[in-house]
Amino acid sequence: MGQNKIMLKKRIIPTLLWKNYTLVKGINFDSWRTVGSVLPSIKVYNFREVDELIIVDILSTINEQEIDYTSVEEFSQECFVPLTIGGGVDHINKVEKLLRSGADKVCINSASYVDPSLIEKAAYKFGEQCVVASIDVRKSDGGKHFCYSHSGTRPTNIDVIEWAKEMQDRGAGEILLTSIDNDGTMKGYDLELICKITNILKIPVIASGGAGSYSDMLEAFTQSNASAVAAASIFHFTEMTPKEAKNFLANNGINVRIF
Numbered sequence: 637m638g639q640n641k642i643m644l645k646k647r648i649i650p651t652l653l654w655k656n657y658t659l660v661k662g663i664n665f666d667s668w669r670t671v672g673s674v675l676p677s678i679k680v681y682n683f684r685e686v687d688e689l690i691i692v693d694i695l696s697t698i699n700e701q702e703i704d705y706t707s708v709e710e711f712s713q714e715c716f717v718p719l720t721i722g723g724g725v726d727h728i729n730k731v732e733k734l735l736r737s738g739a740d741k742v743c744i745n746s747a748s749y750v751d752p753s754l755i756e757k758a759a760y761k762f763g764e765q766c767v768v769a770s771i772d773v774r775k776s777d778g779g780k781h782f783c784y785s786h787s788g789t790r791p792t793n794i795d796v797i798e799w800a801k802e803m804q805d806r807g808a809g810e811i812l813l814t815s816i817d818n819d820g821t822m823k824g825y826d827l828e829l830i831c832k833i834t835n836i837l838k839i840p841v842i843a844s845g846g847a848g849s850y851s852d853m854l855e856a857f858t859q860s861n862a863s864a865v866a867a868a869s870i871f872h873f874t875e876m877t878p879k880e881a882k883n884f885l886a887n888n889g890i891n892v893r894i895f
Contacts, residue, residue: 645891651868654693682714685893701724725743741768743768759806767809783799822849830861
C-alpha cells in the first residue's frame with residue numbers, strides 16, 4: 637500500500653471555498669474575502685490541467701445546515717475532473733445525496749469528531765475511494781499539532797497523529813490535511829505537520845494551507861511525501877496556474893499527469 641502511494645502520479649487540486657453563492661478566501665480561516673463565483677471558476681479550471689477540484693460550503697459547516705444539492709448538481713455538470721464536495725456532512729444520507737448530485741467524493745470533517753462511525757458507514761456503503769477525511773490543524777505553543785472543527789473555530793484537543801490514524805482505520809480513502817496557521821499566508825506548507833502524517837499512514841495525504849509558489853509544491857512532494865497538493869490563494873491572487881505548476885514539477889522530476 638505504501639509503495640502504491642509513492643508510485644501514483646502526484647496531483648494538483650484547487651480548493652474552492654463556497655459561501656452564499658460566491659467563492660471566498662481567508663487567512664488562517666478568517667477575514668473572508670470574495671474572490672469570484674463557483675461556476676465560472678470551475679469552467680476555467682477545466683482547461684488548466686487540474687487533476688481534481690475540492691469545493692467546501694463553509695456556511696453549512698459553521699451553521700450545521702443542509703448543503704444546496706441543486707447547486708452541487710450544477711457544479712458537477714460543468715466539472716470535467718473528479719469533484720470532491722464538503723460542508724455540513726453529518727449523516728450518511730447527506731453523503732448519499734451529494735454522490736447522487738454528482739460529487740465523486742465527499743469530504744467529512746466536523747461531524748467525524750461527534751460520530752467517527754460516519755466515516756466507517758460511508759466507506760462501507762459507498763467505498764473508501766469516495767470518503768475524504770478532512771483534518772484542520774493548529775500548532776500549539778508546545779509544538780504539538782491539534783485538530784480543530786467547524787472551519788477552525790472549535791478546538792478538539794485531539795492530537796492530529798492519533799486522529800489521522802483513526803480516520804484511516806475507520807475507512808477513509810484519503811486525508812485532506814490543512815494547516816490553519818499557514819492557510820492563506822502563501823508562505824509554504826507546514827512540512828513538519830505533513831511529514832508527521834505521511835510517515836504513519838498508508839492512504840494518500842493531500843497537503844493544504846500555505847502554497848505561495850511552485851517550489852512550495854515541490855517541497856511538499858519531495859520533503860514530506862504528500863500525494864497531492866491543494867491550493868487556493870496562489871491561483872486566486874497571482875498569475876500562477878495549475879498547468880504551469882505541473883510543468884515546473886515535471887521538470888523537477890515529479891511524476892504528474894500532463895494532459
